[in-house]
Amino acid sequence: MEYISTRGKVGSIGFIDAFMMGLANDGGLLIPKQIPQIPIETLQTWSKLGYTELVYEIFTYFTNDEIPQEDLKQLIADSYSTFRHPEVTPITKLSDELYLLELFHGPTFAFKDVALQFMGQLYSYVAKKKGVRINILGATSGDTGASAIEGVRGKDGIKICILHPHGKVSKVQELQMTTVQDDNVLNLSVDGNFDDCQRIIKELFANLDFKSANDLAAINSINFIRIMAQIVYYFYAYFQVAGNIGADKVNFSVPTGNFGDIFAGYMAKRMGLPIGKLILATNENNILERFIKEGVYMPGDFRMTYSPSMDIQVASNFERYLYYVLGEDPELIAKLMEQFKVEGEISISSEALAAVQSEFAAHGVLGAECLSTISRVKTETNYLLDPHSACGVAAAQQCAEKGEITISLATAHPAKFNEAIELCGIEQQYPEPIQALFNKEQRQTRIAGDKQAIASAIEAFYRG
Numbered sequence: 267m268e269y270i271s272t273r274g275k276v277g278s279i280g281f282i283d284a285f286m287m288g289l290a291n292d293g294g295l296l297i298p299k300q301i302p303q304i305p306i307e308t309l310q311t312w313s314k315l316g317y318t319e320l321v322y323e324i325f326t327y328f329t330n331d332e333i334p335q336e337d338l339k340q341l342i343a344d345s346y347s348t349f350r351h352p353e354v355t356p357i358t359k360l361s362d363e364l365y366l367l368e369l370f371h372g373p374t375f376a377f378k379d380v381a382l383q384f385m386g387q388l389y390s391y392v393a394k395k396k397g398v399r400i401n402i403l404g405a406t407s408g409d410t411g412a413s414a415i416e417g418v419r420g421k422d423g424i425k426i427c428i429l430h431p432h433g434k435v436s437k438v439q440e441l442q443m444t445t446v447q448d449d450n451v452l453n454l455s456v457d458g459n460f461d462d463c464q465r466i467i468k469e470l471f472a473n474l475d476f477k478s479a480n481d482l483a484a485i486n487s488i489n490f491i492r493i494m495a496q497i498v499y500y501f502y503a504y505f506q507v508a509g510n511i512g513a514d515k516v517n518f519s520v521p522t523g524n525f526g527d528i529f530a531g532y533m534a535k536r537m538g539l540p541i542g543k544l545i546l547a548t549n550e551n552n553i554l555e556r557f558i559k560e561g562v563y564m565p566g567d568f569r570m571t572y573s574p575s576m577d578i579q580v581a582s583n584f585e586r587y588l589y590y591v592l593g594e595d596p597e598l599i600a601k602l603m604e605q606f607k608v609e610g611e612i613s614i615s616s617e618a619l620a621a622v623q624s625e626f627a628a629h630g631v632l633g634a635e636c637l638s639t640i641s642r643v644k645t646e647t648n649y650l651l652d653p654h655s656a657c658g659v660a661a662a663q664q665c666a667e668k669g670e671i672t673i674s675l676a677t678a679h680p681a682k683f684n685e686a687i688e689l690c691g692i693e694q695q696y697p698e699p700i701q702a703l704f705n706k707e708q709r710q711t712r713i714a715g716d717k718q719a720i721a722s723a724i725e726a727f728y729r730g
């Protein structure tokens with residue numbers, strides 16, 4: 267598989283190069299040159315595989331023999347042996363029509379571990395093989411940071427700097443990131459919101475001199491390898507719920523911020539998995555809901571919500587989807603993204619909107635509905651949802667027709683977001699690794715939301 271940019275000025279690079287480039291050098295996003303098409307007989311074989319076997323089969327479509335078979339198998343085994351559940355991403359049944367895909371059994375209790383445990387291994391592998399230094403730079407609304415740090419802490423040849431919005435992540439998220447004592451980790455606590463953090467790092471990545479002088483590497487979902495790793499659990503979940511291929515289509519409901527996770531679902535569908543609707547769940551930061559309902563992509567005012575990992579207005583991965591839905595025309599995408607920078611909005615034609623609506627449904631879940639969903643599901647089934655997963659469930663119930671089966675993604679463990687759980691009057695017991703965080707010392711640097719100040723702090727750390 268070769269990779270190209272949505273904006274057309276980076277073409278046909280290999281898997282490792284795409285992994286290391288992160289954001290495409292023309293400011294666009296990297297995508298596979300062709301989406302692999304999985305024959306039905308292959309799907310049938312895959313339906314009997316265990317999780318890591320399936321990971322291997324799917325990854326080989328994307329890695330293009332650049333990693334020897336045995337090495338890839340070892341990387342996958344090492345990545346998923348850190349999960350607490352033997353199935354890695356198990357399914358739980360809530361009702362005959364609604365299943366939960368539990369994605370939070372990794373080391374930091376959120377779905378980001380599924381991709382970032384693998385990316386941590388892969389960075390380490392590449393650093394050793396090529397003898398290069400790798401300096402990871404990322405922005406987080408809370409979960410990516412913790413997960414990426416966990417993936418590379420203490421690893422030789424790798425440093426990691428994570429920007430998070432000061433005071434706008436949950437207590438447990440903050441502790442997970444800032445209580446790591448390894449010298450290869452720097453946490454910058456930025457005055458501003460997640461969009462500010464993401465904009466600053468995208469600008470630093472787009473500055474190619476800065477990027478190469480500092481050996482920058484990306485762990486955000488601008489990196490296609492994140493998407494690749496997340497495609498797997500759509501297949502796995504489908505097989506667990508629907509059994510063999512040939513059964514009816516299944517919907518997926520996905521709590522969304524950066525359009526990353528749901529884009530992985532879109533890829534799975536394009537690869538041939540019989541997905542019905544992709545239901546996009548947002549919170550009050552509902553730019554993507556408005557796009558799917560009205561065809562206008564326009565960031566609104568940033569709001570703080572009970573689901574902080576989805577408090578995002580400018581969704582990076584949206585550009586990848588736009589590329590596909592508007593007919594794979596890189597010049598058009600380059601023009602639209604330039605226009606977006608100036609005018610702050612993108613509108614699509616009514617035909618394009620019809621295409622969007624044939625694949626996606628959307629529901630913005632307001633705070634009260636999020637909390638009432640947590641309470642109701644707890645009362646009815648004794649299952650405790652985290653606020654992000656609750657948005658997924660609420661959207662599934664809003665958007666799925668009677669008789670349809672929906673798999674809703676449970677993206678985090680409730681212990682990460684006790685702020686919301688407490689408001690429901692529910693007391694929860696923390697898992698031991700989370701409880702232990704409260705006694706650890708924190709390390710972080712508070713910094714103004716200013717690109718120059720942040721660039722200096724990053725350079726000093728990477729060169730130190």
Ligand SMILES: *Cc1c(COP(=O)(O)O)cnc(C)c1O
Nearest residue numbers: 409523524525526527575677678
């Ligand atoms: C990151 C995150 C999301 C949103 O995922 P995207 O890939 O940004 O759409 C949802 N829920 C949780 C718990 C997250 O950490």
